[in-house]
Amino acid sequence: MQMKPTDCWPARDRVARWIIPPLALLAASSVGGWSAPAQATGLNSGPWPMFHRSATHDARTTGVFPATAAIAWTNATGDTIEYSSPVIASDGTIYVGNKDNELVALTPGGSVKWVYGTNGNIRYSTPAIADDGTVYVGSADGKLYAIRSNGTLRWATPTGGAVKTSPAIAPDGTIYAGSDDKKLWAFRADGTVKWSFATGDTIRSSPTIGADGAIYFGSNDRKIYAVEPTGVLRWAATTGGPVKASPAIGQGADVIVGSYDGFLYSISAGGTLQWVTFLADEIRSSAAIGIQGKIYLSLGTKLTVVGNDGDLAWDRELGSVINSTPAVHTRLSDSLETVVVGAENGRFYAVERNAGIVWQALLGSPIRSSAAIANGRVYVCTLAGSVVCFGAPVTTDVEAGPLVSAGLVVSPNPFMSGERVTLRYAGGMSAPAPDGGRILVTDVTGRLVRTLALSGESPAVWDGADAHDRPVAAGVYLYRWELGDDSGSGRVVSLR
Amino acid sequence: MNSAARLILVLAALAAGCSPDLREATGPLIPTPNVSGHVLRGDLPVSDQKVKLERADSTWAEDRTDIGGAFGFVVGDSGVWTLRVDSTQPDDFARVSYEFSLASPDAKPQIPTLDLSRHGLAPREPSAGEGHPVPSLFEPLRFRWDQSEPPARLEVRVYTEAFEPVWFSTQLQDDRMEWNGLGNQGRFRGRFAEAGAYRWRIVVDGAGALRMTTGWNELILQQGGVR
Numbered sequence: 001m002q003m004k005p006t007d008c009w010p011a012r013d014r015v016a017r018w019i020i021p022p023l024a025l026l027a028a029s030s031v032g033g034w035s036a037p038a039q040a041t042g043l044n045s046g047p048w049p050m051f052h053r054s055a056t057h058d059a060r061t062t063g064v065f066p067a068t069a070a071i072a073w074t075n076a077t078g079d080t081i082e083y084s085s086p087v088i089a090s091d092g093t094i095y096v097g098n099k100d101n102e103l104v105a106l107t108p109g110g111s112v113k114w115v116y117g118t119n120g121n122i123r124y125s126t127p128a129i130a131d132d133g134t135v136y137v138g139s140a141d142g143k144l145y146a147i148r149s150n151g152t153l154r155w156a157t158p159t160g161g162a163v164k165t166s167p168a169i170a171p172d173g174t175i176y177a178g179s180d181d182k183k184l185w186a187f188r189a190d191g192t193v194k195w196s197f198a199t200g201d202t203i204r205s206s207p208t209i210g211a212d213g214a215i216y217f218g219s220n221d222r223k224i225y226a227v228e229p230t231g232v233l234r235w236a237a238t239t240g241g242p243v244k245a246s247p248a249i250g251q252g253a254d255v256i257v258g259s260y261d262g263f264l265y266s267i268s269a270g271g272t273l274q275w276v277t278f279l280a281d282e283i284r285s286s287a288a289i290g291i292q293g294k295i296y297l298s299l300g301t302k303l304t305v306v307g308n309d310g311d312l313a314w315d316r317e318l319g320s321v322i323n324s325t326p327a328v329h330t331r332l333s334d335s336l337e338t339v340v341v342g343a344e345n346g347r348f349y350a351v352e353r354n355a356g357i358v359w360q361a362l363l364g365s366p367i368r369s370s371a372a373i374a375n376g377r378v379y380v381c382t383l384a385g386s387v388v389c390f391g392a393p394v395t396t397d398v399e400a401g402p403l404v405s406a407g408l409v410v411s412p413n414p415f416m417s418g419e420r421v422t423l424r425y426a427g428g429m430s431a432p433a434p435d436g437g438r439i440l441v442t443d444v445t446g447r448l449v450r451t452l453a454l455s456g457e458s459p460a461v462w463d464g465a466d467a468h469d470r471p472v473a474a475g476v477y478l479y480r481w482e483l484g485d486d487s488g489s490g491r492v493v494s495l496r
Numbered sequence: 497m498n499s500a501a502r503l504i505l506v507l508a509a510l511a512a513g514c515s516p517d518l519r520e521a522t523g524p525l526i527p528t529p530n531v532s533g534h535v536l537r538g539d540l541p542v543s544d545q546k547v548k549l550e551r552a553d554s555t556w557a558e559d560r561t562d563i564g565g566a567f568g569f570v571v572g573d574s575g576v577w578t579l580r581v582d583s584t585q586p587d588d589f590a591r592v593s594y595e596f597s598l599a600s601p602d603a604k605p606q607i608p609t610l611d612l613s614r615h616g617l618a619p620r621e622p623s624a625g626e627g628h629p630v631p632s633l634f635e636p637l638r639f640r641w642d643q644s645e646p647p648a649r650l651e652v653r654v655y656t657e658a659f660e661p662v663w664f665s666t667q668l669q670d671d672r673m674e675w676n677g678l679g680n681q682g683r684f685r686g687r688f689a690e691a692g693a694y695r696w697r698i699v700v701d702g703a704g705a706l707r708m709t710t711g712w713n714e715l716i717l718q719q720g721g722v723r
Contacts, residue, residue, distance in 0.1 A: 222674070235634060236634075237633035237634060237676070238633055238634075238636035238674045238675075238676045239633070239676060240663075240665060240666060240675070240676065240678065240680065241666045242666075260666060261666065261678075261680065262680065263678060263680075263686070265633075267633070271634065273632075273633055276678060276686065277686060278680065278685050278686045
């Protein structure tokens, strides 16, 4: 049984924050391991189980959608979350990768369930969840990882380069991922390689799976590829720039993808150009597909919507560069579509065509990760490492599995001026927490802002003021806590 | 020097459009060029080479290099300027240009060496003198060239026969580039190229705003590509 590697972990606050207890390992070994044959399973039935929700990358959902920017919970993981985006399993568990090499699992209530460390950052790859709960994610260490839902390793298979794409899971259980070794890889559910397909350059575009099983993806060799499930080329279309965006399947099974040449391409599954339209100097955004095949893109500082004929439908200036890709909610009663997207100014927007920005929230840190919409909630991650859940407040944290995390629970986070922030010790793994701990709150330059007493019995309360009772300015603050042998750190965001 | 002679010199300098140096006892009263540089071909200076100083795409002044390849201009206006050298020698770039801005009239910008040599960079495909299928996404037209040393950052640019820009490639550091026939310049943006006569050339970006351009290459597109 392989455990998460610890030799590559930074020495800071990792000591007792997330440790998989022996009982969990015992349970893991009984539900599957190297000796047990892995069953081929398709995509998880969860509400948002992979990048852009589905194997066709539509990034669209229906059902309940938050009416306001009310935040149900936040969890400051403390580690940079860049382009890896949250995904939601059928049991409500939230998974996301971070720049500190970790795949993080959160309970539906936002508590850390477990963390699995790889040997490279998970800056780009969004996890994909299989029907049996296995979570697949690519790492800059060059491997595709398969992690069980309890946080233990099922397998890790190397490619020849960093895996900076988001895996896609086919109905037969095959997992596809592109690599910096210029190849698209197909893995069986047991981790063995089925085939690989070579392109002319590194691959940053995540594979999309069509209804007939064809795999579509782009390459930095400026081509869009369609590959048969057997690994044989169906067609390759040349564009004028690297294709880093991930294709989506639009109306009529057409492949929709933009290129760094500024053109958005629509190509049939058989390899006929349907239309092409120039939109910007370069298209980096993957498309979300709305009702009637509408195509939602982030272009520069605008949210841009293109009809299924390639004509511009509408756009909305958001005043800040948008590096995240949009996600769409469709209200079925009247086909009203609400698009959510985050921007570099740290704001997260919900936008409708006629009403414009219907709600927004300042999260205090750039947002490059794409949002997930599920069960009346919207989940998004910030560059500062916060996972933010918009929607109705959570009253009980439904556990999807054993809670193996420990540390400090900070709530609310972010907090508004005048709010009192509760910092509660979540408990250690074994011995009762002693008293006599402390929390040091500093600004990002390291200047001490406030010292708080911490005990294992009662939470520390920070009134958002410095040592001279002056309310702190809006921004990111760091905290470091010590309690007995336990310690940790994190970030808390003040909003004015 | 008596005052009459000094006055003549000043008037001569003013008539030439230059700002004379009127300081006492600082040497001859000849305007000192504040924009100066050298033209080379590889390591060798190029003498008697015409150098143009342009502003807003029109020639503002001309100079000829001396035996050491040096040239100089007295520029008294702030703004954006371009130095340009043209050549018809077979192993030269057709044009080397350098754009710079003067923040103030007395500024003295650093001008890089204007090297005319292509250092082996030479277009190879598509071949001139024969037709090529109109390119498409699925049957693109391949441009290839012999690499320069070290490999340059460059663009392929396609124009109509009447020198109207049709397509500029993204900047690349490679020895080949494929074009799917889709224009991205002016009225051709978003339109596929049709059969006809075109021209193409390679534009190399050097340090700062130094730019070298190869001569024109003929390109004939014929019907037959699959779109």
